[in-house]
């Protein structure tokens with residue numbers, strides 16, 4: 001499948017990715033997510049079924065398979 005980003009010549013590849021999102025102010029990491037990724041521009045597409053499962057995940061009741069340290073870089077992002 002060709003990448004849908006305009007002007008990008010990439011072919012989407014099936015990969016396993018790590019996805020990070022924030023829920024209630026807490027970062028949550030989900031690994032081993034099946035996704036289509038463009039190796040040229042990095043455009044990522046998650047399957048609808050994967051998205052549904054992701055949204056249904058309840059971090060309060062689900063047992064984590066691991067812990068990840070959270071860092072904040074000492075950079076000023078305001079010019």
Ligand SMILES: [Zn+2]
Pocket residue numbers: 003004005008009010038039040041042043
């Ligand atoms: Zn692309």
